[in-house]
Amino acid sequence: MAEPTMAVxxxxxxxxxxxxxxRDLQVEFSTSAGVVRALDxxxxxxxxxxxxxxxxxxxxxxxxxxxxxMALLPKxxxxxxxxxxxxxxxxxxxxxxxxxxxxxxxxxxxxxxDPLSSLNPVFRVGWQIAEPFRKRLGMDKQQARAKALxxxxxxxxxxxxxxxxxxxxxxxxxxxxxxMIAMAIAxxxxxxxxxxxxxxxxxxxxxxxxxxxxxLQAETGMGMILISHDLGVVADVAERAAIxxxxxxxxxxxxxxxxxxxxxxxxxGLLASIPSTKAIGERLVPIAGAxxxxxxxxxxxxxxxxxxxxxxxxxxxxxxxxxxDGWEPGHVAACFRSEEVLAHD
Amino acid sequence: xxDRPATPILRVQHLRVSYPIRSSVMLRRVGENVAVxxxxxDVGPGxxxxxxxxxxxxxxxxxxxxxxxxxxxxxxxxxDGRDITGHSPKELKAVRRQMQMVFQDPYASxxxxxxxxxxxxxxxxxxxxxxPRAQWTERAKHLMERVGLNxxxxxxxxxxxxxxxxxxxGIARALALRPKLIICDEAVSALDVSVQAQVLNLLSDLQDEFxxxxxxxxxxxxxxxxxxxxxxxxxxxxxxxxxxxxxxFANPRDEYTRALxxxxxxVRPWLETPA
Numbered sequence: 001m002a003e004p005t006m007a008v009x010x011x012x013x014x015x016x017x018x019x020x021x022x023r024d025l026q027v028e029f030s031t032s033a034g035v036v037r038a039l040d041x042x043x044x045x046x047x048x049x050x051x052x053x054x055x056x057x058x059x060x061x062x063x064x065x066x067x068x069x070m071a072l073l074p075k076x077x078x079x080x081x082x083x084x085x086x087x088x089x090x091x092x093x094x095x096x097x098x099x100x101x102x103x104x105x106x107x108x109x110x111x112x113x114d115p116l117s118s119l120n121p122v123f124r125v126g127w128q129i130a131e132p133f134r135k136r137l138g139m140d141k142q143q144a145r146a147k148a149l150x151x152x153x154x155x156x157x158x159x160x161x162x163x164x165x166x167x168x169x170x171x172x173x174x175x176x177x178x179x180m181i182a183m184a185i186a187x188x189x190x191x192x193x194x195x196x197x198x199x200x201x202x203x204x205x206x207x208x209x210x211x212x213x214x215x216l217q218a219e220t221g222m223g224m225i226l227i228s229h230d231l232g233v234v235a236d237v238a239e240r241a242a243i244x245x246x247x248x249x250x251x252x253x254x255x256x257x258x259x260x261x262x263x264x265x266x267x268x269g270l271l272a273s274i275p276s277t278k279a280i281g282e283r284l285v286p287i288a289g290a291x292x293x294x295x296x297x298x299x300x301x302x303x304x305x306x307x308x309x310x311x312x313x314x315x316x317x318x319x320x321x322x323x324x325d326g327w328e329p330g331h332v333a334a335c336f337r338s339e340e341v342l343a344h345d
Numbered sequence: 346x347x348d349r350p351a352t353p354i355l356r357v358q359h360l361r362v363s364y365p366i367r368s369s370v371m372l373r374r375v376g377e378n379v380a381v382x383x384x385x386x387d388v389g390p391g392x393x394x395x396x397x398x399x400x401x402x403x404x405x406x407x408x409x410x411x412x413x414x415x416x417x418x419x420x421x422x423x424x425d426g427r428d429i430t431g432h433s434p435k436e437l438k439a440v441r442r443q444m445q446m447v448f449q450d451p452y453a454s455x456x457x458x459x460x461x462x463x464x465x466x467x468x469x470x471x472x473x474x475x476x477p478r479a480q481w482t483e484r485a486k487h488l489m490e491r492v493g494l495n496x497x498x499x500x501x502x503x504x505x506x507x508x509x510x511x512x513x514x515g516i517a518r519a520l521a522l523r524p525k526l527i528i529c530d531e532a533v534s535a536l537d538v539s540v541q542a543q544v545l546n547l548l549s550d551l552q553d554e555f556x557x558x559x560x561x562x563x564x565x566x567x568x569x570x571x572x573x574x575x576x577x578x579x580x581x582x583x584x585x586x587x588x589x590x591x592x593x594f595a596n597p598r599d600e601y602t603r604a605l606x607x608x609x610x611x612v613r614p615w616l617e618t619p620a
Contacts, residue, residue, distance in 0.1 A: 057537035057538070057539060057540070058507045058537055059507060173400065202399035202400055202564060203399070203564060203565075203566065203605065203608040203609060203610075204399065204604060204605065204608040205399075206608065206610070207608045207610070229537060229538065230538075230610065231538070231612050232609075232610030232611055232612045233610045235610070235611065235612055235613065235614050236610075236611075236614050256615060259612065259613050260613065269539055270538055270539055271612065272542075273538045273539045273541065273542035274538055274542075274567070274612055275542070275545065275567040275568055275570065275571035275572075276567065276612070283546055283549070284542035284545055284546055284571070285542070286539055286540070286541075286542035286543040286546060287539040287542075287543075290493050290494070290495065290540065291537070291540075293495070
């Protein structure tokens with residue numbers, strides 16, 4: 001079991017096959033107040049060169065999805081209780097944590113929201129960026145440093161030759177995120193998971209970082225899972241979007257399908273909540289109520305208490321993702337009344 | 346707001362805040378770091394003034410100077426017609442009943458050892474005679490509900506809430522004393538969009554109801570555009586442009602303002618591409 005498996009690194013996927021395929025993923029947290037199902041039946045695919053955006057509000061399970069993939073669920077509280085995460089012919093959900101971490105170290109990389117807390121304050125950034133080259137590829141210090149310098153250049157840190165000797169606190173927030181991105185792409189991962197990568201940054205920096213991510217993806221052809229609460233930030237970069245609510249994917253499709261023809265009342269509500277140039281000074285149309293307590297989910301569709309379309313059936317049955325006749329392929333929503341929701345728009 | 350009221354709630358004139366740079370051994374003053382320089386603006390009754398800029402632009406420093414958390418190096422701050430620039434902490438306490446603040450970091454601004462109910466009720470404890478003790482719980486629960494929190498959670502502690510929920514506790518607390526001016530320092534930045542819209546609506550409802558004024562600080566230009574009557578664009582401690590929000594967003598004259606506006610993420614970029 002502890003044998004390092006080199007076969008995993010060689011595992012290549014045919015072009016049309018999904019790079020990663022998450023099926024019916026279920027994650028539970030045990031808390032003092034009871035067992036919380038943080039993810040329930042989450043399924044999606046990521047192909048190489050493709051960006052999928054996972055969108056949702058706090059508590060919707062978007063970050064838990066990333067944590068489950070990377071085996072970063074807080075132990076012992078959180079665990080995967082069902083479903084599978086297929087990657088390169090293996091099921092990450094069934095593998096021991098050590099093996100998953102080994103795969104994640106080289107082939108799946110992740111960047112987090114807060115770059116300062118993900119960097120070690122007492123080491124120079126060059127040393128930290130070079131770490132995967134030393135640890136994983138066994139390069140010597142000089143080689144690793146040269147690679148680190150190359151990476152810093154590539155992510156757009158000006159004067160990289162001098163800055164490589166600086167400590168994390170000497171960089172601005174945007175530069176720190178660039179450094180995190182440099183570390184993430186160091187070993188040329190096949191899949192990059194970015195959990196709210198620009199949330200902590202200024203708007204002008206935010207658009208630069210998103211551009212950087214898009215460019216790097218175009219160069220390397222890696223798959224990307226972009227997790228965000230901001231529907232605007234991902235619109236330029238992602239091809240497909242999955243909207244999450246209370247641990248389930250409630251709608252997914254291409255970005256344009258989902259944004260232009262929202263088929264789930266929640267998606268529609270989210271889009272209406274965004275302050276826009278067209279309605280200055282007018283009242284926003286928020287979604288009524290608050291996201292549900294995961295410990296006491298409503299019966300049936302967990303969105304029904306906030307939903308203007310809810311009928312009796314919504315209170316009794318949990319709707320599954322479906323594509324009714326006449327919709328474009330790939331656009332699915334978990335709502336009994338999607339036809340009315342679409343017609344309404 | 347086209348006709349400006351004669352007596353503004355808040356008047357800031359030529360505000361300058363700087364921090365001395367001292368030599369390492371003798372602590373001689375060798376220079377100064379200017380956080381904000383020559384900022385002048387008014388906030389009228391029932392008016393919302395937005396301060397927008399990136400991190401380090403001095404927006405929070407202005408808020409802190411207004412509420413008396415940092416001492417201005419120069420300039421005058423008047424609240425409700427009175428100069429409060431040189432007020433003692435005791436005098437400021439009376440002013441602060443009318444001037445509340447919602448901070449950027451909700452966890453740092455909440456006491457981890459107080460329940461939400463006590464957190465909100467602390468305002469009434471500190472400012473005697475605002476509300477009879479018997480009504481504290483009921484009123485606190487009511488406030489929780491108004492900011493989108495489940496009132497059943499009034500006995501919980503801050504660590505049991507998410508970041509967004511904590512920020513809402515802070516907003517509830519600021520509303521508790523029914524102030525004339527609320528300074529919102531990134532108050533809605535941590536909230537989810539659907540709830541952010543609720544809070545933005547709530548803020549404008551409260552404004553209509555009580556004639557509240559807001560000094561609204563945000564890095565989010567869409568929020569500023571939505572809520573503000575007038576806006577000040579700050580860059581590196583200086584006001585680069587100020588005026589009615591529609592005018593500035595429609596015809597930004599300053600180059601920095603233009604760069605800032607161009608960076609706003611657009612929800613449906615395909616609708617905006619020039620034909």
